[in-house]
Amino acid sequence: MQLRKEAVEVVVQICDRYKDEPSPLMLILSDVQKEYGYIPMEVQQIISAKTGIPVSEIYGVVTFYNFFSLEPKGKYVIGVCVGTACYVKGGQNVLDKFAELLKIKPGQTTEDGLFSIDNVRCLGACGIAPAVSINGKVYPKVELSKVGSIIQEYRTIEQKAMEA
């Protein structure tokens, strides 16, 4: 994959921003994640070339922290709680169902760029376990049979927007 020229410039600028820092990597990666939304291989290579830090080390940091992602997030980020309470109440099954219906794994994004799934560690909504949040909206006590209709809800919104 080739990055657009402007994208390359953004990354280069971010690197330059921290060129006097003794350990700039985390600062650079945070800014790239915020401004760009994700940190693909090509971006890691640019950061490596600018900083002299091996790509393998950058990749190690990106895969260590949940905050960073290697792929773009979907328009709708589905967070399925697999904290203890939700897990006990079947959170994992809910997660699997979303994955099955969307044909992606947690951490991935659907091809149309609409959905991505994250497994999250406790949304702080243990009373309504298993809980799911989509772009901040919380769905309580999600049953397996409801998963399909939740997804459909967003597809419908998108369809309407297209028609309008």
Place this chain on the structure above:
Amino acid sequence: MANKVTIYIENKPYQVDEGLTILEAAKTVGFYIPSLCNWRNHDCSLASCRVCLVKVEGERRLIPSCAYNVREGLHISINDPDAVAARRTSVELLLSNHSMNCQACRKNGVCELLDVSRQVGARPDQYHGAKTPTTLDEVAPGIVRDTSKCILCGRCVEACKKTQGIGILGFQNRGFNTIVGPTENRSFNNVPCIQCGQCTLVCPTGALMEHNNIPELDEAKREGKIILAFAAPAVRASIGEEFGQKIGTNSTGKLAAAMRRVGFDKVFDMNFSADLTIMEEANEFVRRFSQHAPSPMITSCSPGWINYIELNYPELLPHVSTCKSPQQMFGAILKSYYAEKNGLDRSKIFVVSIIPCTAKKYECQRPEMQVDGVRDVDLALTTRELAQLIRRSGINWNRLPNEDFDRDIIGDNTGAGVIFGVTGGVMEAAVRTAYHILTGKEMEPVDFTPVRGLENVKEAVADIAGTKVRLAVTSGMVNAKKLLDEIKAGNVKYDFIEIMGCPGGCINGGGQPYVFPPMLPNEDPDIWETYREKRAAVLYEEDRNKPLRRSHQNPDIQKLYKDYLGIPGSPLAEKLLHTTYNTKREQYPDVTPETKPVTK
């Protein structure tokens, strides 16, 4: 001299150097505390494996001895029952996430993990639990990675970064899913790895090893091929170690005898083609030097180094000599001159090279390395693989006689060829012959010592009948990078540069026997510091004892030119002995199903 301090181990006093860690200090007075993540003393200490725990008076917890410095009056107990138990637990925990099939593991016999397990008395099946998903990368020709054997010690990460300055390997993911590997868990083929194998030299387990090519040899035997083999200079300086001989033992005679007994149809000394390389390379240098284009010229016999420049400095490739490496030259001559003179069918010949190098496995598969569609070299086996062949053939190394390598229109060799195996050797050999080309006389004395030794970068000026030739010699890519950056910046200080991929040259190649001091009870405790010198000394001594020490005096080489090639650089020599480079190699080529490691 460092200041001395007194420490106590089990209440007995010992004088040790200040500034050492407990682990190092204990070693100097005769104790090997088990250790895994620590490596070459200070070079790496993540203090992550916890197998080096000891009790230190005044400390509440047990202390990782690799990360704690000695001081005056320190009381240490290695044999404290809690420390003993803790070290054993650390190892047992590592084993609980390890694919334990020692019997079928190629590392068995030279495995540090197994050795340490025995040392601490690890018990089987102490901890049960899920195992981390594993990756097996057998895609690259040079080296393979099997994370099911990885103990996450990080030594390879440090080796690649510090000795090669490349940093292919890193920790990725987190917690239970942590693995060590190239970015995106790719194959070594899809990252800018030069396949030098330096990481395999430090891996304490079977997680990183050379690609095992012995099955292809058996296949060729079954097909009834004529198997012609030759061994590189550096192999004689180390193969004895595989059979318990001391580091620094010359094994040329036993090596020839063993190769013959393994069943190769002919066994040659690769010094012959090293001499041939010098003929081509020295002539190429003299030509380029007089035309000043492009200066400096850089040697080309180390395939790890060629990988490095192709992947990182393709714009400097015009500086690299077009000579094939001695391995490839030998193959090309066997399948042309040798085959024709002996009436052999080229397609029936199977050429095997025995080399100290994992990158040569890559090199012999390169598309450039064939003549009229026939590969120069069919198989490259490392020193370690040859040792395995010898072992499985039931050969008793100690009882092998000393024999000579074959001579059959080719094969004779000089002292100039043998020093190819050590940093500075190619340069010295080239200077001996370039002197002759430029002056018609012989250089006296024949030794050219300024390029010897293991310093990072050696500089010298050769005075050839009043003409000053500026030389530089380096090995290891950290050092090479410095020289390349200068050339790139237009700062030309040299006329001729020798670069070898591995630090110290082929004697320290990635396919050489492992040097794990705790497993070498008959070596000095500082063997890590001295093994390269000892191996190098073997080659310099063989050079000194040879009747002929200049490549151009090799009678078989003279005959080869007279009867077949004509002169160095002739059209036939160009066709057989020279090559081109890939200026378009991608650092991170797209991963395809064929180039993806297997994960489970």
